[in-house]
Amino acid sequence: MDPVDDVAMPFLLQSAFRNLVDSVHDALDAAGFPGVRATHGFAMQAIGTGCTSVELAERLGVSKQAATKTAQALETMGFIERAANPRDRRERLLRPTRRGRTMLRLSATAFRAELSAWRERVGDADVDTTLATLAQVGRGGRSHTDLSDWTPEGG
Template identity: 40%
Template sequence: MPPQRPGNALPFLLLTAFRVLIDELHVHLAEVGHPDLRPAHGFAMQMINRGGSISDLGRRLGVSKQAASKTVTGLEHLGYVQRIPSATDQRQIEVALTARGVEALTVSGEILNRLRNEWAARVGEREMTLVEDALAQLGRPDGLERIVGWLGA
């Protein structure tokens, strides 16, 4: 049995693996026409895809309305999102993905599936499934919403 790593190694192992995966994702995204997307954009686009206003986005990301608005403005300039009048409240503006935004999320999912399979080929499918299952048990259902604001994005 290999020696147990100290507990302080775990966060760095998780963060390093996450960083490698996301960096590789963005290399591939750039190759298929999305060179300006950044990791924070991906988190925001996931939340925008759920619908709602800039205020809703800010709450989901754990950031101020001003920070959410700045993110939306940046994504608008890149062609990934658009502001549209609310169907239920004429005072409110909602944010929605454009066709380019939907395509970027779709391609991201395909790339991440491919990268996951490459990792499984390296460590073994059984081991990969064990890691995924363990992380699913240890995480939280609202993990994506909680992580972005916590990271300070």
């Protein structure tokens, strides 16, 4: 394989991301969850076992209005419900429905399956190195996404 120029990094990152996300969406589509977009999966992950719109916004690194829009889409698709909080009637707790949790589980499975394919193609060691490297270079820059409270299988 010819050497990869450093300048190619952004393209490689983006195309890897797209390939990964596309394959997961294909799997979700086949499993009866059509129309799921990348943002939806991200947001579901960020919601975890439940949070408010403002928390979601912080976790996704977007404005609260954008988070609210995404949450509305998720609610329309039946992935979350917005429960009133009797203790604070301003708040609406976003929490995944049964269907939402199923989608998340399928999504995680699909991600792992695609990663397994990568591992078969290039070897476990290289994939692990890639994960570790990206995790390290990810910190340090401004992180638009707070991963601290994510429990992908926590529901």
